Amino acid sequence: MPDQTRIVAPGPTERQVRTADGKLLQAPADWELLPPGDAGLTRRVKAAGPTWTVQEKKGRKLFSRGVWAPSERIAAIRAELELERGTDAYAKRRVADSARRERKQSEYVEDFQGTVLTFLRFNARHAAFAERLAAAVTLHATPVGSGTVARTQRIPIEQRAESAVIAWLRHQTTGYDHLHIPRVKGKRREVRRQLAEESRKLLQKYREGRDIDSTCPLQQALANKPAP
DSSP states (O other): OTTSOEEEEEOSSTTEEEOTTSOEEEOOTTEEEEOTTOHHHHHHHHHTSOOEEEEEEETTEEEEEEEEEEHHHHHHHHHHHHHHHTSHHHHHHHHHHHHHHHHHHHHHHHHHHHHHHHHHOOOGGGHHHHHHHHHHHHHHHOSTTOOSGGGOSSSOHHHHHHHHHHHHHHHHHSSGGGOOOOOOTTHHHHHHHHHHHHHHHHHHHHHTTOOOOTTSHHHHHHHTSOOO
């Protein structure tokens, strides 16, 4: 049924796909698979008529494996796009778009780091350390395409900041990355919850302005990281 736009999974052979209900479909002879990588071309091909978008789920992540569409349509749109991309107007637009994205990213990084600091709310005696921690968490969490919780728009920035701090602490101040966690449903979530509680207790020491020595795992985690 090539006249219907579908989201499908890879099939057992190169030109087969599997629908959501498990049905196998053979790609039409005059169709080809447009690989991922050129968002502009893919967007126009999908807008021009029926396509089959191939997605593969691995763990919790969904990966694009390309789009099946008529070969003639792909070729025509690709040629049209190449001509358009060769113009001065297109080049100027790309420069402007890039500058806008960089400006937006810079603003988000600044906002996110400020929100992290608000979540930390360390006692004044640990203010400088809070700045360093916020910078380290932000540097890890905010790069475009990093796939971290800081990049999602589904939750408020305050929740993103809190989750990013807890995730950073889990990987930097606990043995989580080296734990052997049984493959039992819910076990990894339980371990993460326990470690999150440990991390919150650690943060509380700084919020209360307690004396902290060099054996503190948070101190050790930041010891070899450059100051912001």
